[in-house]
């Protein structure tokens with residue numbers, strides 16, 4: 138398939154990659170386990186219409202490695218994993234997720250999984266019937282994950298504002314939220330409750346109307362979402378939103394949202410820094426769901442969302458302070474911190490400078 142998988146695994150320090158196929162459902166999937174030195178691997182199930190299996194495999198490796206970074210920064214006794222399913226219109230979802238549940242069970246707790254793009258409550262229920270290592274969306278599970286994510290984003294945003302101005306001062310703040318889905322709407326609620334002025338951009342008109350009628354927010358055209366003057370731009374839709382074009386348009390002082398991989402490329406974080414726009418690294422900011430899920434599975438407790446938010450806020454304070462001391466982009470500092478921690482637990486020396 139043109140991908141030297143063992144070379145790639147050795148380069149990135151992977152432990153295991155499993156190719157899954159199930160005759161009955163047509164399931165084709167990859168399960169990556171990046172690191173279990175500190176504890177079991179955690180990572181959701183992404184179901185996506187990949188062009189081919191090479192693309193799916195690369196995504197699986199990239200995402201499972203990113204989960205190790207996320208666990209390290211969140212200071213969890215866990216590592217990264219990911220299960221990536223090649224979506225297909227003929228895929229029988231019930232049988233496919235049943236097969237996934239059996240595969241996860243066979244790993245005996247080395248890998249815990251849960252929701253991600255393409256995997257919601259219905260799919261998780263099928264997998265949960267086969268194993269306890271899948272996060273149950275029902276009352277037996279850890280509880281609302283999106284709420285934990287929204288609280289983490291809110292507290293991380295507060296940390297960013299304190300870093301910029303020494304105070305949060307919500308009543309004088311304007312926040313543009315891109316995407317009023319599970320996380321965006323919950324974030325909007327927290328902000329309006331503190332008196333912030335919230336603009337929401339949502340491409341689904343029904344969803345936009347529903348959230349706007351519930352909360353005191355103003356809707357804006359998604360075509361203008363990145364260019365509105367505001368204190369904070371909060372990307373809570375899809376990744377890659379800060380790229381060559383949007384970077385020049387942004388008229389905010391802080392970028393802080395839930396979306397994964399907000400920066401199209403690492404250098405866009407450097408360019409934000411040059412433009413004196415503070416960037417809250419997404420993989421720390423959006424780790425609320427991971428923290429909630431991991432503590433539930435590892436310690437059997439449902440961590441209250443305010444505790445999760447405080448934890449993320451404190452971690453963000455540290456990253457912003459170090460970034461300021463060294464005049465470095467916060468994303469670079471966060472990646473370096475994560476890599477330092479991973480190297481320490483692997484008993485290695487300090488890794489090479491962050492690329």
Ligand code: NAI
Nearest residue numbers: 283286316318319320338339340359373374395396397426
């Ligand atoms: P969601 O699917 O419920 O909401 C996303 C919303 O964004 C949808 O309503 C969609 O219509 C809208 N949208 C898509 N493109 C848009 C655009 N260009 N402009 C305006 N609106 C747009 O997803 P959810 O759960 O709220 O997650 C949001 C982001 O946060 C995703 O990137 C997700 O991967 C990430 N995330 C979510 C976590 C969670 O606990 N739900 C945990 C960690 C990351």
